[in-house]
Amino acid sequence: MERIVRVELGQRGYDIRIADDFTVALPMAGEGRAALVVADAHTGPLYAAAVQELLADRGFACTYHEVPAGEGSKSLAQLGILLERAVAAGLDRKSLIVALGGGVIGDLAGCAAAVYLRGVAFLQIPTSLLAMVDSAVGGKTGVNLPQGKNLVGAFYQPVAVAANLATLESLPEREYRSGLAEVIKYGIIYDADFFAYLEQQQAALLRRAPEVLGEVVARCCEIKAAVVAQDERESGLRAILNYGHTLGHALEAVAGYGVLLHGEAVALGMVYANLVSTTVLGFPSEDARRITALLEAWGLPVRLPGTFGWEALRGVMATDKKADRRVPTLVLAEAMGRVRFGCRVPEAELAGVYARFAGGAAA
């Protein structure tokens, strides 16, 4: 069954198509245009041939470019190689750059599409759960610098997002569960009924049951689309998508990139954000316990997997993009499905709750 979610951004608006195969998810016509399909060393061998065949049937002249798998490919070096490949393949202003992969490929290829010839059309074909529910939607593209993540990039919307749920079958278990952390986030920040649905469907989701996955991916995309349509460039509301990310990003950085997967760090960050929310905004402990229980049921970490000193974490939090003059501003929950952004919390409170969290408190 096909589901379509519209991202309402006026002339830059587009459809997210969610289906069980590429043919339904990807209805666009090429009429002699060139397309450069970008994938990594995992997604390319699995899916690039099918996507290129389909694009060729639709009239595109395809070229393929593969990058190494992993966060290391979100680099200026890989961006340069990709842009030179686009020149060599003869891409012009009417051409299309296609991202076939997880968030790394989407961010890298999107960044290339934003700057190549000052902008060419860009198609997202997300293949990880995280990319389907989060990174492929909303137009944030970019690469990392040695000094930090996503320090170079552009807001650049795709012309369409084509999610083929069948690609999730080959996603490694740990990557899949990491994506589920972002799914839970949407329930907390926006939709208490959706959170209850996730609780009901927790076993089906672990089995990757296609019908439930279709519902879940579509609902996450609807929520992200609604938020992005109101605040495309993150001047306010879009910050709510960062629930759990302030501490999460700091944990990722302090642990060393790649040690904790993004979703695992976000799971820990959400547990901490729940504890701060309970202390500062009276977020019900019962709801915090429900969140922890669901994270645990999905095998996501809810307690720190080692010793992480507060000073080091607090140092990274000061450089967070949402920080205001080095003071982190947090997204905190008032009730299940309702959050506030831009919250300033006294230092002693942040450190005190962290001490409880580091001591094993999880709700």
Ligand SMILES: NC(=O)c1ccc[n+]([C@@H]2O[C@H](COP(=O)([O-])OP(=O)(O)OC[C@H]3O[C@@H](n4cnc5c(N)ncnc54)[C@H](O)[C@@H]3O)[C@@H](O)[C@H]2O)c1
């Ligand atoms: N642009 C945004 O709004 C946004 C939002 C969230 C995260 N991100 C970025 O996304 C990146 C993380 O994305 P990710 O978790 O998808 O990482 P990823 O792209 O590295 O994919 C994770 C791993 O799964 C593999 N993989 C992906 N799909 C597969 C499939 N169907 N079958 C087998 N293997 C598959 C990849 O090759 C990789 O090894 C980070 O760089 C993060 O900064 C961007």
